[in-house]
Amino acid sequence: MLKWIYDLSYDELKEDVCKLKMPGYVADQIFQWLYEKSIDDIAAWSNISKQNRSLLSRKFNTRPDKIIAIEENKEGTGKFLIQLIDGSRIEAVLIREKKHLTLCISTQVGCALKCKFCATGIMGFKRNLTCGEILCQVLLVKREAAASLPQQKRMPKVNIVFMGMGEPLLNYENLKKALAIITSGKGIGILPRNITVSTAGILAGIKRLEEDFTAIKVGFSLNSPDATLREELMPVSKREKLSEILTYFKNTSRKHRLTFEYVLIKGVNDSLKDAGKVSALLRGIPCKINLIPYNENGNIDYETPSAADVEAFCEYLCARNYTVMIRWSKGRDIKSACGQLAVEI
Numbered sequence: 053m054l055k056w057i058y059d060l061s062y063d064e065l066k067e068d069v070c071k072l073k074m075p076g077y078v079a080d081q082i083f084q085w086l087y088e089k090s091i092d093d094i095a096a097w098s099n100i101s102k103q104n105r106s107l108l109s110r111k112f113n114t115r116p117d118k119i120i121a122i123e124e125n126k127e128g129t130g131k132f133l134i135q136l137i138d139g140s141r142i143e144a145v146l147i148r149e150k151k152h153l154t155l156c157i158s159t160q161v162g163c164a165l166k167c168k169f170c171a172t173g174i175m176g177f178k179r180n181l182t183c184g185e186i187l188c189q190v191l192l193v194k195r196e197a198a199a200s201l202p203q204q205k206r207m208p209k210v211n212i213v214f215m216g217m218g219e220p221l222l223n224y225e226n227l228k229k230a231l232a233i234i235t236s237g238k239g240i241g242i243l244p245r246n247i248t249v250s251t252a253g254i255l256a257g258i259k260r261l262e263e264d265f266t267a268i269k270v271g272f273s274l275n276s277p278d279a280t281l282r283e284e285l286m287p288v289s290k291r292e293k294l295s296e297i298l299t300y301f302k303n304t305s306r307k308h309r310l311t312f313e314y315v316l317i318k319g320v321n322d323s324l325k326d327a328g329k330v331s332a333l334l335r336g337i338p339c340k341i342n343l344i345p346y347n348e349n350g351n352i353d354y355e356t357p358s359a360a361d362v363e364a365f366c367e368y369l370c371a372r373n374y375t376v377m378i379r380w381s382k383g384r385d386i387k388s389a390c391g392q393l394a395v396e397i
């Protein structure tokens with residue numbers, strides 16, 4: 053059985069290369085072909101001898117997962133349906149901004165956390181993605197983005213948000229392995245400060261991430277300042293207590309500001325009283341707040357708040373010196389917006 057090369061760290065690949073009696077630098081060459089040049093055909097790896105290429109092709113499978121459907125809207129936001137080796141399907145999203153691209157990447161097939169406002173939660177949990185399955189989303193979506201650029205235009209800056217299907221910090225080992233390749237100069241070479249890992253609040257995972265990757269940003273889905281309502285919206289917070297997470301945030305210094313994500317749901321958590329509680333709760337934590345008006349989603353009864361209510365919520369927090377962004381999600385028309393990713397399995 054061939055080994056799937058994307059599941060190997062640099063050290064694991066080097067060890068395998070050396071076992072094949074090739075010099076260690078061949079691992080660097082392979083990484084360059086796969087992750088810098090995005091060429092997975094071993095026959096095309098021209099700086100590796102023919103004999104070694106033949107040996108490599110008998111040892112490794114270098115084919116990435118397959119994109120089986122792409123939906124794009126007028127604004128250039130694309131949703132990619134990707135089929136994995138076992139037939140499972142996941143989604144990744146490409147958001148084309150003026151000066152940069154944002155890739156929204158999944159870490160699990162489905163999700164066990166069942167947040168009430170999220171389509172992925174309804175799917176339930178199927179399995180964790182491997183390191184290679186996380187990496188391939190980045191490679192495939194980047195490749196598609198590069199192919200769609202006008203000739204001569206350089207690839208814009210790429211940001212990655214782990215905000216697709218699944219709770220990234222419940223698949224920490226595979227996420228960590230993938231992040232090592234995504235951020236390495238030998239690998240994909242994306243700066244850690246351009247990466248955000250978004251979590252529903254897995255405190256042990258947040259601590260590990262912040263120890264292992266000090267420059268990677270953490271996004272925390274707050275969604276309600278009220279512990280009881282938050283437990284209703286996000287059942288995980290019955291065991292991962294909001295108060296403990298906020299105490300950790302307050303008492304730990306970091307290089308960057310935290311991002312608090314807040315999905316605004318009409319009549320549920322979008323009042324000025326809620327804004328007041330958010331303001332009091334986050335006082336003293338260097339942070340910015342992303343307000344994400346809820347995306348209506350055939351299967352769930354919640355509604356999008358009015359633009360006026362969203363603005364009022366935002367202004368309330370801005371007036372109290374918070375940095376606040378309203379994220380009217382791009383891609384609502386193709387169900388690629390926050391909380392809308394889900395596939396039939």
Ligand code: SF4
Pocket residue numbers: 163164165166167170171172173174216217218219252391
């Ligand atoms: S919002 Fe995130 S953590 Fe919650 S169910 Fe959806 S994918 Fe899982």
